[in-house]
Amino acid sequence: MAEPSSTWLDFLSKQGVPAAAATGSESAVALPPNLLQHGFITPLSDQGILSVSGQDAINFLQNQLTNDLASLDEHQAQLSGYCAANGRLLATVLLWKSGESILMLVPYSLLAAFQKRLQMFVLRAKVQLEDVSSSIVAIGLGIPQQHPLDLAGLPAQACELSASWNGQLIRMPDAVGLTRYLWVGPQVHAPEIWAKVASQVSITSPAAWHWTQIQAGLPQILEPTREKFVPQMVNFELLGGVNFRKGCYPGQEIVARSQYLGKLKRRMQLATANATMALPGTEIFSDADPGQPCGMVVNAELGPDGRLACLVEMKLELLGSNIHLQSLEGPRLEFEALPYSLEAAS
Numbered sequence: 001m002a003e004p005s006s007t008w009l010d011f012l013s014k015q016g017v018p019a020a021a022a023t024g025s026e027s028a029v030a031l032p033p034n035l036l037q038h039g040f041i042t043p044l045s046d047q048g049i050l051s052v053s054g055q056d057a058i059n060f061l062q063n064q065l066t067n068d069l070a071s072l073d074e075h076q077a078q079l080s081g082y083c084a085a086n087g088r089l090l091a092t093v094l095l096w097k098s099g100e101s102i103l104m105l106v107p108y109s110l111l112a113a114f115q116k117r118l119q120m121f122v123l124r125a126k127v128q129l130e131d132v133s134s135s136i137v138a139i140g141l142g143i144p145q146q147h148p149l150d151l152a153g154l155p156a157q158a159c160e161l162s163a164s165w166n167g168q169l170i171r172m173p174d175a176v177g178l179t180r181y182l183w184v185g186p187q188v189h190a191p192e193i194w195a196k197v198a199s200q201v202s203i204t205s206p207a208a209w210h211w212t213q214i215q216a217g218l219p220q221i222l223e224p225t226r227e228k229f230v231p232q233m234v235n236f237e238l239l240g241g242v243n244f245r246k247g248c249y250p251g252q253e254i255v256a257r258s259q260y261l262g263k264l265k266r267r268m269q270l271a272t273a274n275a276t277m278a279l280p281g282t283e284i285f286s287d288a289d290p291g292q293p294c295g296m297v298v299n300a301e302l303g304p305d306g307r308l309a310c311l312v313e314m315k316l317e318l319l320g321s322n323i324h325l326q327s328l329e330g331p332r333l334e335f336e337a338l339p340y341s342l343e344a345a346s
Contacts, residue, residue, distance in 0.1 A: 015203060031205075031211060033304050034304070036144065039141075039143045040208045045206060048106050053128050054126040060127045062247065067081075078094070079218075081236055082118075083250050083252075087251035088227040088251070092219060092220055092221045098168060140209035144179075155171040166193075172218075211303050215309065218239065222280045231255055235268045268311050270310070273308045278300040284296060284314060284323055284325055285323070285328050286321045286322065289318060310325075
């Protein structure tokens, strides 16, 4: 895999970003308590960038991913999923057009396996797959809505994309009073955007970005949760990550059957707990059905209030019972409203 360049890592070190955060290898960390008041900028060093190019790139990805790439234009980014033949997610990605290529943001820990599996299906298609993580970097921004950035070229709507600051700026769904952007561009231009924004907000670890992703109800499949969920179990179709009118892709029949035959019995929920850590894949238990787990953690991060924020996939029928992390003796989960409606689940 292509690793972040030493030039970029040296720059981050001079900005006070801890080495573990700069390389995406840190464990759970506490976020500054004034995060929501000050906002943040962070290098998303735990995320890789996969480039898909060639004259067959769109058609190739159209046959592999859950969303409709035929509708993608240069002004929009798109969530999409990659499923196994059993309809379970192997990865969730954010993708967009960049010149003649499609770029995909993928967890760095999954990128090599994701690229290898896609490569298996290229066959005679005119498609090139390249890990460009060493030359293209991603930066996450969370800006307090009461103190907007005084900068031109900011996209206004979620998933809107603009060419900004020698790269591409993607508006992400707002969360907890923060307007959020993802900047992706050549590493040589990354210090420029850093200088524009870092003087106005706090410099943090990637945990700040992932905590706000959780608050926005946006799941990310990681190694422990590969092939655990059909897209609807993590609300992915409610987030615009699945198109049910497009053609076939791996697992499409099962994903469609889950949507149209019967009522969905499992969904992803937002919860908090008095805990310091819960890894993706950690099981959760209900006192109403103590003999077996009722779900698992999708993503979790410590928030600036010192509480653990979690996205958990679980049986809907057990909502309202006492739910605990790891065991019935583990920390109790307190459920909160997601920022989007689950009415489509009923």
